[in-house]
Amino acid sequence: MSTAHNHANMLPRGTLVVAGAMVAFALTATTMVRITGTPPAASPVALRAQEKIAPLAERVLRFRDRADGAVVIDDVVTGRTAAVIAPGEQTGFTRGVMRGLARDRHMRGIGAEPPFRLTAWANGQLSLTDTATGRTIELSSFGATNRATFAALLK
Secondary structure (H helix, E strand, O other): OOOOOOOOOOOOHHHHHHHHHHHHHHHHHHHHHHHHOOOOOOOHHHHHHHOOOOEEEEEEEEEEEOOOOOEEEEEOOOOOEEEEEOOOOOOHHHHHHHHHHHHHHHHHOOOOOOOEEEEEEOOOOEEEEEOOOOOEEEHHHHOHHHHHHHHHHHO
16 A cells, blocks of 8 residues: 555646636736726715715614514604604515614614714715714615605605
């Protein structure tokens, strides 16, 4: 019985060549971007600030869960209820967005008290900003139907 150990066939040569080519491409592309001074893609928030795009409408909202499974959306400024999403209502997008923002707050130890700012911009965009974390969700990116669920809260 032989105790010789051979590593010659661990990875095929072609796999190593492809991996090396990918690394070389990534380094070349990064170098070219740096040398040519290509600016990084700006976020919608930065672009709006740079282009001085003003808000058309804005509403400060607080979302809270009710014991029956409904979500109550309160207007913080007026103290009135802006909307109620009943259990089973076809509002998965709204619940999904708010669940993600609530998870982010929970991870940071922030409760449900700080409100959210819903803003319609002069360039047609719609955004939801968490006033506690500064995180902004660009709602226009999710299509007209999903955008409309939040746009209705501005009325």
